[in-house]
Amino acid sequence: MSAALTKQDFADYIVPTYKPAILMKRGMGCRLWDDAGQEYLDFAAGISVCNLGHCHPGVTAAIARQAATLVHTSNVFMNENAPELAKQIVRHSFDGKVFFSNSGAEANEGMIKAARRWGWAHGGRHDIICLHDSFHGRTLAALAATGRAKYREGFGPDMAGFTHVPANDLAALEAAITEKTVAIMCESILGEGGVLPLTDEYLRALRKLCDDRNLLLLADEVQAGMGRTGKWWGWQHSGITPDIMSFAKGIGNGFPLGGFVLGRHLDGTLPYLSHGTTYGGNALATAAGLAVMSAMENEGVIDNVHRVSARIFERLNGLRERFPNLITEVRGRGLMIGIEITKTPADLVAAARAKHLLILAAGDKALRLLPPLNISLADADKAIDVLEGVLTEAAKN
């Protein structure tokens, strides 16, 4: 089907909450090909999802094998993959138990429910403090937690029980705590909000505050997790451990999968039948997750993040020095990179796309780079060459 026809079908039959740009037909590694056979370098990775590149052979084979064996039984029955994947996630994060879901919003929804349920049993507390410019997903509780009002417009009344304070401002956070506060919820790097990292000192102070005031620390690692920042989870850079952590995006490399880890000390918070899901943790999704975990471990992915990240940051900082009137900051960690610019990000995203480089905007002021974590130095250099051209052009106007 031609791109023109597909575009018409999108217009006629798909709710227009997105404006999808190009008709993509095929992907391999960090490359995508459109319906005309044109090749693109993908520095968006399906928004930090296809972290092992498109159609990673190990993940594809695991999905195909599992799809021919057992797809879904519901959680009325056991499958072998879910506890094995849970064990591996726990091994790389902190001791606890996992609840699987299908998306980041659902993972956060469950994490919020777990925190409320714990607060219900610990002093009748239910309020959660979140950060300005955070993003936690599109379900109503995740939206209420999200620190950007525009996402909530028209969907009121907002769910009660959420307050927002500026990121990296400990005094503001302390001042927001009341006798009804049960938890603090944050991303280690605010992704959609503009690739805004929380400082290690701030994260350590949050941990201490939660310990001192008997609050839970909820980490939304949906975007920053799964090796994206150069460690398995963003909070690991600061040496702290959250009480509950949500994950999604990279865990399935494109197969819908998410969930949360509930710290062992919170055992009993979600008893039999207190929460549920039909699909969450089914044999097929968790087979994809297991294949992702084994590739992450066996293919030197996190080492590669460090190597490629150092090169990209060095080059971007060079560009910032060359174009101080265009680039005001280069920030982030690992391969979660934000470039704050004085021009409209959407215009530069479009200019890059015209040169077959796919990047994203984040917030109102930043470009966002989220390449696959196993990208080669050579491909990363190619992408930054293109970006350099786009920025050079933009700096002229």
Ligand SMILES: *Cc1c(COP(=O)(O)O)cnc(C)c1O
């Ligand atoms: C993408 C994202 C979500 C929502 O995930 P969905 O799978 O789109 O529901 C939640 N939190 C963060 C930090 C995200 O980046």
